[in-house]
Amino acid sequence: NAGVTQTPKFQVLKTGQSMTLQCAQDMNHNSMYWYRQDPGMGLRLIYYSASEGTTDKGEVPNGYNVSRLNKREFSLRLESAAPSQTSVYFCASSEARHRGSGANVLTFGAGSRLTVL
Amino acid sequence: GQSLEQPSEVTAVEGAIVQINCTYQTSGFYGLSWYQQHDGGAPTFLSYNALDGLEETGRFSSFLSRSDSYGYLLLQELQMKDSASYFCAPFSGGYNKLIFGAGTRLAVHP
Numbered sequence: 004n005a006g007v008t009q010t011p012k013f014q015v016l017k018t019g020q021s022m023t024l025q026c027a028q029d030m031n032h033n034s035m036y037w038y039r040q041d042p043g044m045g046l047r048l049i050y051y052s053a054s055e056g057t058t059d060k061g062e063v064p065n066g067y068n069v070s071r072l073n074k075r076e077f078s079l080r081l082e083s084a085a086p087s088q089t090s091v092y093f094c095a096s097s098e099a100r101h102r103g104s105g106a107n108v109l110t111f112g113a114g115s116r117l118t119v120l
Numbered sequence: 121g122q123s124l125e126q127p128s129e130v131t132a133v134e135g136a137i138v139q140i141n142c143t144y145q146t147s148g149f150y151g152l153s154w155y156q157q158h159d160g161g162a163p164t165f166l167s168y169n170a171l172d173g174l175e176e177t178g179r180f181s182s183f184l185s186r187s188d189s190y191g192y193l194l195l196q197e198l199q200m201k202d203s204a205s206y207f208c209a210p211f212s213g214g215y216n217k218l219i220f221g222a223g224t225r226l227a228v229h230p
Contacts, residue, residue, distance in 0.1 A: 038220070043128075045207060046163065046220035062219070093162060107153045107211050109218060111162035 005029055009094050009112035016084045016119045024079040024115050026094030034097045035077035036061075036109065037069060039090040046093065052077055084119045091116050122146045124221035126208055131227045132198050140193045140224045142208035152184050152191045153209040153218065163207060163220075166193070195226070203228045 007028045016022055028035065036051040038061075048061030052071040066088060068080045077096075081088055095109040123145040132138040142152065151170035155163040169175050169184035169191060181194040195202055205223040212219065 036218075043222060045222035048219065095163075107151060107168045107209075107218065108165045109155075109163070111164070113162050 007094055007096055007110050007112035009092075009115050011115060012113065013116050014118070016081075016117065018085060018119060020084050020119075021080065021082050022084065022117075023081075024092055024094070024117075025076070026078065026112060027076045028094075028096040028110070029075065030096060030098070030110065031074070032096035032098045032110070033074070035071065036095045036097075037067075037077070037079045038093045038095065039063065039088075040093060040114075041090050049079065049092075081117075084117075086119045089117060089119045122210075122212075122219060124208065124210065124219065126206075126221050126224045128222065129225045129227070131229065133229050134198055134200060136198050137194065137196050138198060138226065140195075140206050140208075140226070142191045142193075142221070144189050144191075144208070144210045146210045146212040146219070148212045149186070149189075150211045152182070153211060154180075154182050154193045155207045155209060155220070156204050157207065157223070158204045166206075168211075198228050200228050200230070202226060 010025045033054045037049040038046040040046050047063050050069040052058045055074045070078045092115045094112040097109050126142045153168045154166040157163040167182040174183045179196045184191045205225050207220045207223040209218045209220045
């Protein structure tokens with residue numbers, strides 16, 4: 004049981020380049036999330052998807068787009084990377100569609116470390 | 121708006137007890153979660169309080185007071201492996217939206 008798998012683990016980009024971070028979960032969870040983590044800033048929510056076919060903005064959505072491809076997969080795209088997007092990106096999933104049992108237990112992927120030069 | 125406060129760093133010795141406090145301000149509050157993250161690793165779920173009071177899970181306990189918008193994580197019989205960052209995360213609003221603070225870095229010394 005792999006849980007949440009993110010690719011790539013490491014990536015270096017030049018300013019203005021584009022890339023997509025891939026995330027897949029095999030736990031049949033409804034909800035998926037993308038967070039970024041910067042030193043001293045904790046985890047900040049970029050986008051989330053409560054269920055297949057829906058996506059919503061989090062705290063810091065600017066410069067990003069997401070796609071909930073199916074129930075398993077949730078990708079994060081940087082169309083024109085900027086140095087300010089240098090960060091560690093975490094994908095996570097949880098099982099509940101609505102607040103309630105299981106709603107708060109997020110399972111995180113191992114993270115993707117992105118450097119934008 | 122939303123705000124979240126927890127100490128940035130805590131230091132303790134092996135075998136001791138440490139309490140990490142968290143105060144929050146958020147609309148549509150449902151409960152408070154705690155996560156642990158070791159350096160270079162991913163956050164992992166520790167506990168969740170939906171109701172006031174203490175929840176115990178082995179050496180770790182978590183407390184919530186909804187009226188005070190306050191919670192804490194209590195770690196007992198500290199071990200070196202408990203050295204990590206600990207995040208409180210209020211669960212609020214809409215669909216499973218979890219907001220994390222900057223976290224508390226716990227250093228356990230021999």
